[in-house]
Amino acid sequence: MRLIAKNLTFFLLVVMLAIVIAACNPSEYEETTPQxxxxxxxxxxxxxxxxxxxxxxxxxxxxxxxxxxxxxxxxxxxxxxxxxxxxxxxxxxxxxxxxxxxxxxxxxxxxxxxxxxxxxxxxxxxxxxxxxxxxxxxxxxxxxxxxxxxxxxxxxxxxxxxxxxxxxKNKAFLSDISDVMDQINEPNPNVVLLDVRTDEEFSESGKVPSSVMYDYNNIFYSDNTFKDVQATRINFIDNGMRPEKEIILYCRTSMRASAVFLSLYNAGYRNIKIYDGAYLEWSSNPNNPIELPAGASALPSKKDAS
The missing domain is CATH 3.40.250.10 (Rhodanese-like domain)
Incomplete structure (x- = not known):
């Protein structure tokens, strides 16, 4: 029993130490003039x-x-x-x-x-x-x-x-279809494909496999102003997107992705890129894989300018 108690105590100490280390090593954001x-x-x-x-x-x-x-x-x-x-x-x-x-x-x-x-x-x-x-x-x-x-x-x-x-062109802020395909073929845990279309669009036409869905409207307050830096950081970290990761953004035609890019850049993210061809380019090639919601079949997406 004493051995078990000692092992349990040691385990708890390790867990607590890990929590303290994580708390002492927060994500680092680029200091920037407000954009x-x-x-x-x-x-x-x-x-x-x-x-x-x-x-x-x-x-x-x-x-x-x-x-x-x-x-x-x-x-x-x-x-x-x-x-x-x-x-x-x-x-x-x-x-x-x-x-x-x-x-x-x-x-x-x-x-x-x-x-x-x-x-x-x-x-x-x-x-x-x-x-x-x-x-x-x-x-x-x-x-x-x-x-x-x-x-x-x-x-x-x-x-x-x-x-x-x-x-x-500064390729540090720009991705193409080959970058997205590389992530599909050889997934990198430090790369996030971020789809900023709506859940309805995902249901209608699918998404690039493994993409995280995050509606671009979530970056705004109700008066259509951008959420402040602190709220932006919290929201994206809560969705698994720390600034240390590379984030490749897309929407239907990369217009909405530009607003999300701006929001992230303003919050100190720098490892961010826009896949400029976006889902329109990806889905136009029948050879490209598409992920659908469970039990759904792909339908033509509603066309807009974003």
């Missing part, structure tokens, strides 16, 4: 930055009706190409030309807002992939700007065209 900024801060930025460019990502019709005074209009279709599938990252040359035409140069401070919770993040991610870290996204988009009482107008500003030079 998501409040609408209220826009007024000061406008007043104190001579090389500020505000980008409105509404449709041309919505932009014509109302936008922040001085904002230039860039739409989602300007920053993507549809080859081999919808909403792929546009080429370096087209991206450079677009930025120059909109009066953005390499020294510009770029502030982006939208009204769909994804387009601003997509432009921000595109800038990051092409080497520009001087862009920020307005939290809550146009509605938050309205709540902050910032002046809106229908007048279109005169744009002074510039020259913009992009870096080559």
């Amino acid at each position: 998501i900024i409040s609408a209220a801060s826009l007024t000061d930025l406008i007043s104190n930055n001579d090389n500020l460019v505000i980008v409105d990502m509404q449709s041309p019709e919505e932009y014509a009706a109302e936008h922040v005074n001085g904002a230039v209009n860039i739409i989602k279709d300007d920053i993507v190409i549809n080859v081999p599938v919808e909403n792929m990252l546009t080429s370096k040359s087209k991206f450079e030309r677009l930025m120059g035409e909109k009066g953005i140069d390499n020294d510009s401070t770029i502030i982006i807002y939208d009204n769909d919770k994804m387009s601003a993040a997509r432009l921000w991610w595109s800038l990051l992939v092409y080497g520009n870290e001087n862009a920020r996204v307005i939290d809550g988009g146009l509605e938050a700007i309205k709540r902050a009482g910032i002046e809106l107008t229908g007048e279109v500003p005169e744009i002074q065209k510039t020259t913009y030079t992009a870096d080559e």
Whole structure:
């Protein structure tokens, strides 16, 4: 009995020590300048930055009706190409030309807002992939700007065209179908395939095998602002995604994935990538495996722009 008691005591001490060690070795996050900024801060930025460019990502019709005074209009279709599938990252040359035409140069401070919770993040991610870290996204988009009482107008500003030079694509933030296939064929426990579509979409059309489902709407509060850094970290750690792991994000066409990428980057995650072809590319090849809910049969997914 004494031997058993001693062994049990030793076992409990080992368990307690393991808990203490884990508590003393929390995940490490990259310290970063906030990439998501409040609408209220826009007024000061406008007043104190001579090389500020505000980008409105509404449709041309919505932009014509109302936008922040001085904002230039860039739409989602300007920053993507549809080859081999919808909403792929546009080429370096087209991206450079677009930025120059909109009066953005390499020294510009770029502030982006939208009204769909994804387009601003997509432009921000595109800038990051092409080497520009001087862009920020307005939290809550146009509605938050309205709540902050910032002046809106229908007048279109005169744009002074510039020259913009992009870096080559930074593959640290970008994955392709071969990376996903590698994870399927030789699973790495330190890699997470993260599907940010809805459970309904999973039920309708399946997912990449072994993917973790995490609806992109979970990154927002009810007023469509991003959840704060602490809440974001807790939510993703609770779902097994610590910053030490590599996280490959996708949705249907990687638009929603861009918003989740922004949320994670803002929270100090750096080992994150977007699978740009996304589920549309994956599911278009009948030879690629698809995981379905138990007892379900695949149906065509509802088509949207994300």
